[in-house]
Amino acid sequence: MPVSPFRRLGILYLALVAAILIAVEVAAPGTLARIFPALLIILLIAGFLSILFLRSVAARIRRLKQFADRAAAGDFTPLEKDHGRDELADLAQALGGTVAQLGQSIHTLTEERNRSAAILASMVEGVAVVAGDERVLYCNQAFEQILELPEGSSQGKKLIEALRQVELVAAVRQVLPGGEEVTGEVEVGTVRPRSFAVTAAPVHAAGANSAVLVLHDITELRRLERVRRDFVANVSHEFKTPLTAIQGFAETLLGGALEDTVNRAHFVEIIRDHARRLARLTDDLLKLSRIEAGRLELELRPVRVAALVNGCVETARLKAEAKGLRIHVLLPDGLPPVRADGAQLGEVLQNLLDNATQYTPPGGQIDVTATSNADGVTFTVADTGIGIPESDLERIFERFYRVDAARSREAGGTGLGLAIARHIVDAHGGRIWVESAVGQGSRFHFRIAAAS
Ligand code: ADP
Numbered sequence: 001m002p003v004s005p006f007r008r009l010g011i012l013y014l015a016l017v018a019a020i021l022i023a024v025e026v027a028a029p030g031t032l033a034r035i036f037p038a039l040l041i042i043l044l045i046a047g048f049l050s051i052l053f054l055r056s057v058a059a060r061i062r063r064l065k066q067f068a069d070r071a072a073a074g075d076f077t078p079l080e081k082d083h084g085r086d087e088l089a090d091l092a093q094a095l096g097g098t099v100a101q102l103g104q105s106i107h108t109l110t111e112e113r114n115r116s117a118a119i120l121a122s123m124v125e126g127v128a129v130v131a132g133d134e135r136v137l138y139c140n141q142a143f144e145q146i147l148e149l150p151e152g153s154s155q156g157k158k159l160i161e162a163l164r165q166v167e168l169v170a171a172v173r174q175v176l177p178g179g180e181e182v183t184g185e186v187e188v189g190t191v192r193p194r195s196f197a198v199t200a201a202p203v204h205a206a207g208a209n210s211a212v213l214v215l216h217d218i219t220e221l222r223r224l225e226r227v228r229r230d231f232v233a234n235v236s237h238e239f240k241t242p243l244t245a246i247q248g249f250a251e252t253l254l255g256g257a258l259e260d261t262v263n264r265a266h267f268v269e270i271i272r273d274h275a276r277r278l279a280r281l282t283d284d285l286l287k288l289s290r291i292e293a294g295r296l297e298l299e300l301r302p303v304r305v306a307a308l309v310n311g312c313v314e315t316a317r318l319k320a321e322a323k324g325l326r327i328h329v330l331l332p333d334g335l336p337p338v339r340a341d342g343a344q345l346g347e348v349l350q351n352l353l354d355n356a357t358q359y360t361p362p363g364g365q366i367d368v369t370a371t372s373n374a375d376g377v378t379f380t381v382a383d384t385g386i387g388i389p390e391s392d393l394e395r396i397f398e399r400f401y402r403v404d405a406a407r408s409r410e411a412g413g414t415g416l417g418l419a420i421a422r423h424i425v426d427a428h429g430g431r432i433w434v435e436s437a438v439g440q441g442s443r444f445h446f447r448i449a450a451a452s
Contacts, residue, residue, distance in 0.1 A: 010050070017043070060088050064095060076103030126196075126215035130172050132208050134159045146196060146215050147188060171200035172211045178202050186215070194219040234400040238281055238414070242274035277412060284416040288399065291423040298344060298427055302337035302451035305370050305377055312346055313368055316353035324362035327353075330369045336450040338377050344424045345448065348432070351417040352381040352444045358411050359442070360385030376430065376449040383443075388436040396434065397422040421446075 021039075025032045032039075060082060067079045076099055082092040120127055126143030128136055136154045144151055147163050154162035160169050171182045182200045187193045196215040203210045249267045257264055290296055313329055320327050338345070349368075356366045364384040371378050388396060388403055395401045400415040402408040408415055425432040425446045436442035 010054070013050070057088065060084065060092070064088075064092055067092075067095065067099070071099040071102065074106075076100065076106070124217065126213075128154070128213045129203070130159055130176070130211045130213060132176060132210060134169075134172065134176070136162055137210065143213075143215065146194075146217070168198060168200075168213060171198055172213060175200045175202040175211045176209055178204060178209050185218070195222045231399065234415075235285065238400070239278065241409070242277045242281075245274045246271050246278075277414075280412065281414050281416075284414045284420060288416055288420055288423070291420065291427070296344070296423070296427050298341040300339050300341055300428075303340045303342045303345065304337050305335045305379075306331050308338075308342060308346055308349065309368055309370060309379070312349040312353055315350060316357060316366075320353075320357045320366060323357060323360075325357060325360055325364050325366055327366045327368065330367065332371065335370055335372050335377060338448040339451040340428055340448050345428070348421040348424050348446060349379060349381070351421050352446075355417065355444075356381050356383035356385065356442070358413065359383065364441075372450060376447050378445055378447045381444045382441060384441040387438040387440050387442055388434065389438050390436075393434060393436060397432070 021032060063079075063082075070077070078100060079092060079096040082089045084092075120138075120140040123140060124142055126140065126146040128139035128143045131137045135156060135158055139154055141151065143149075144154060147165065149162065159172055163169070165186050165188070167184060167186050171184055174182050179202060181202070182198075184198045186196050186198050188196060195218050197218045199214045199216070201212050201214075203212055249271050253264060253267055257267055309329060309331060313327055317327055353366065353368070360366065360383040366384075367380070367382045369380045369382075371380075392401075392403045396403070397418045399419040401419075402413070402415045405415070422432050425448070428448050430446055430448040432444070432446040434442060434444050
């Protein structure tokens with residue numbers, strides 16, 4: 001056990017007194033015996049007072065030590081006031097101030113750390129910090145979710161062991177020596193691949209290099225780019241055939257066929273048909289772009305179902321009957337009017353009737369019906385035509401999607417009719433859908449809210 005400095009001081013003090021007494025006794029023998037009673041009393045009183053004083057000082061020092069231990073363990077409750085006026089009181093005050101400041105700093109740092117952790121945890125971007133030895137120091141939940149890693153599995157692991165994407169490891173290796181920020185792209189997942197923009201930035205802190213990896217989801221952006229590219233390719237393709245035909249037949253005519261009295265009219269007819277097709281395409285494209293840009297202005301008012309259906313059927317009947325098709329209309333009594341733009345909704349119905357006529361072989365039948373319930377009025381155009389394979393059902397409302405492109409083009413179709421129809425129905429807050437079986441026919445439905 002260590003000997004306390006006070007005990008050492010006491011022993012020293014006793015030794016000093018003993019030495020003085022021995023010196024007095026040697027100088028004047030017998031003195032000690034004479035003054036002994038008085039000396040003893042003085043010594044006892046002095047000893048008693050010293051013990052009292054030393055005990056109080058020791059208690060104050062113990063209190064300081066306990067306070068320091070408490071602070072080291074993270075308890076920053078202030079020290080009780082020391083009422084002394086000596087150096088020990090000054091020391092207690094200084095220690096109390098230091099610990100209070102330390103407590104405040106730790107509180108601020110903890111708050112900042114919690115805030116940063118909450119921000120990183122709530123981010124949709126994946127974030128990871130990689131140390132100089134390529135170990136993952138930190139990563140947020142999104143990072144592990146994006147890379148399909150088990151939660152909490154990557155922290156502390158070497159990057160190369162934690163993930164499969166070598167591009168990410170390569171990017172980190174490039175910036176760890178303190179190089180420039182690196183950007184790139186990575187694809188994750190096999191069934192539904194998603195694209196992420198990757199940024200690896202070097203961080204130099206506390207004399208060590210590390211890297212921050214950020215993954216940002218750009219799947220939708222890439223999808224839109226692909227859609228736009230496909231769209232441009234489709235449009236160019238659709239324009240190419242009629243333009244080539246027009247050019248070819250015009251050149252044939254100029255090259256001498258103008259004199260060919262038998263065929264020249266036929267050639268001009270072909271040019272006219274292709275020009276019409278181009279006009280239809282441009283009309284449909286303009287319409288589609290207007291709708292998609294949100295510029296379709298609907299004049300919504302109550303529209304009578306019977307008037308709408310009969311008007312469209314009258315227009316379609318001529319073509320249908322010429323092809324040997326029967327059209328039946330069945331409208332129950334008491335159908336409420338729908339809240340719609342009559343012209344636009346007429347276009348939807350007309351398109352469905354045209355398609356039914358187009359894709360039903362001679363001798364078939366087209367039924368047009370409407371029913372109403374609490375959700376609105378459902379219009380149905382059913383045919384006994386060629387039907388649509390199940391795998392195509394989901395896609396026929398896409399722009400330019402056709403089951404049989406050659407057949408559609410031959411018949412003058414643009415592949416845009418159903419896309420326009422869906423946009424118009426959507427703009428009415430309604431829904432359009434189809435049921436079909438190959439060889440048996442198709443049933444197209446759309447539902448529009450009733451006018452209140
Ligand atoms: P299109 O101008 O080619 O008719 P649409 O957008 O109107 O373009 O239709 C898209 C495709 O859906 C058509 O090419 C056709 O393959 C299919 N389709 C549409 N209506 C019918 C139907 N009633 N019966 C069979 N197939 C249909």
